[in-house]
Structures are given as C-alpha cells and as structure tokens.
Amino acid sequence: MRDLARDHAVYAVDLPGAGESSPLQAPPTGAEQAQLVSQVIERLGVSSVAVIAHSLGGYVALQAVIRKVQGIGSLAVVAPGGVGPINHQLLRLISAPLLGEAFQLRLSRVALRAFLKSFVHNPEFITDEVLAWSVASLSKKANRMQFLYQLRLAADAEPIDEILEKHGSPASSVPIQIYWGRHDPLFPVDYAYHLQEQLGAPPPVIFEHSGHIPQVEEAGAFNAALRSFLQGTLQM
Numbered sequence: 238m239r240d241l242a243r244d245h246a247v248y249a250v251d252l253p254g255a256g257e258s259s260p261l262q263a264p265p266t267g268a269e270q271a272q273l274v275s276q277v278i279e280r281l282g283v284s285s286v287a288v289i290a291h292s293l294g295g296y297v298a299l300q301a302v303i304r305k306v307q308g309i310g311s312l313a314v315v316a317p318g319g320v321g322p323i324n325h326q327l328l329r330l331i332s333a334p335l336l337g338e339a340f341q342l343r344l345s346r347v348a349l350r351a352f353l354k355s356f357v358h359n360p361e362f363i364t365d366e367v368l369a370w371s372v373a374s375l376s377k378k379a380n381r382m383q384f385l386y387q388l389r390l391a392a393d394a395e396p397i398d399e400i401l402e403k404h405g406s407p408a409s410s411v412p413i414q415i416y417w418g419r420h421d422p423l424f425p426v427d428y429a430y431h432l433q434e435q436l437g438a439p440p441p442v443i444f445e446h447s448g449h450i451p452q453v454e455e456a457g458a459f460n461a462a463l464r465s466f467l468q469g470t471l472q473m
Contacts, residue, residue: 250294274309283308298312303407315451353368412469414438416459
C-alpha cells in the first residue's frame, strides 16, 4: 500500500468487524456486501476506482463487481474466498458451531506464532512485532469473537460460481486480475485457475515463494505486477 501511495490516492477500508470498523452483529448477505463497496465509493466522491482486495475482502469485492456496482474501474483480487472450501484444518475446526466459542484462539505465544506461520510459506515473516500485535489484539474477547464471525463468513460464503449463475460474468465490463501464492494453505493454487475460468479473466499471476499473503511475502514482485495491471487499466 505504501508503494502505491507514492503516486496514487490510496484508501484502506476495514470490513465490518475488522480493524476500526463497527462489530458485526449478523453475517451480511451478498447484496449487503456489494452495497458496502458501493457506499464507500460514493463517500469517496470519485467516478471510478481500482479495487484491490485480499482473502475475505476479495470475496466482498467480487460480490460487488458481479452485482454490477457502479464506479469500479478495475479489480485485483489476491487469493479471494468463495472459490472453494477453506483448506486449513484448524480454521475449518474453529469455524464449526460451538467449537469456535470454546476455542476462541486462547493460545500461548508459542502456539500463536505457530498458528500465524501456518499462513505463510516463509515463517520469517512472522516477526516478533507481528506476534506482539496479534497477542494484543486477540487478548480481547470482543476481537476474538469478531475474528470468529469473519472466519464463519468466509467458511459459509456463497460459492462464486453460484453467484455468477445468477448475475453473469463481469469480465467483459471490468478488467480483473487474479493473484495467488503457490503454497497458499487456505485456498490451494488450483482455485486461481478455477476462478480464472469462471470469470473469463486473464491467466492468474502466481507467486512461487508465497503462502496466503504474497503481497507481504513477495512484496517487490507483487507491487511490480500490480502496478503493471493498474497502469494498463487506469489508462483505459
């Protein structure tokens, strides 16, 4: 984000239940997720934006594009949810009714570090700073519950292919680029090619040394690929 902010106006949006946004009271519908994106664009007062979204945020952004939300000029999605089931065994376990409430991510620092490392290909990216932030955040029950809500929202997401059957593909009207880590432990890289076929999008950009967060694990290569995509779409 800092790299793009050098020569673009960049806005970071927290989904409901995450960051500084209000807590989730109930899982939003697909239409409500799309409406959220529409409201953000309207509040920004711009005619067109490039949306860049990761994981659950990628799913929300795809909902918006598929449902023809106005003002989205292009879309870059990084390992979005909704393409297939979560492949991460622990996340599947704690997303189950009652088990998540019992578990609530009450982990020791050692266990939490191991949990965080399971999302990346190179464990060195889970630094002491990242661990300290995670410990402080998950020490609060409200934050643990919001994490659980977000996880269940991703686990129970309406599949993208079913949404496309209802609303049609947006590929002809909105340029879309898919990015994925080769070693993604949540959503296998095969999902990238399935999503490409579903959307009629160009071939996905695969980062060979990344897990679920290639924008962090291979930041230089990711930023270069993203800039190339944005340069082509912003000039259209």
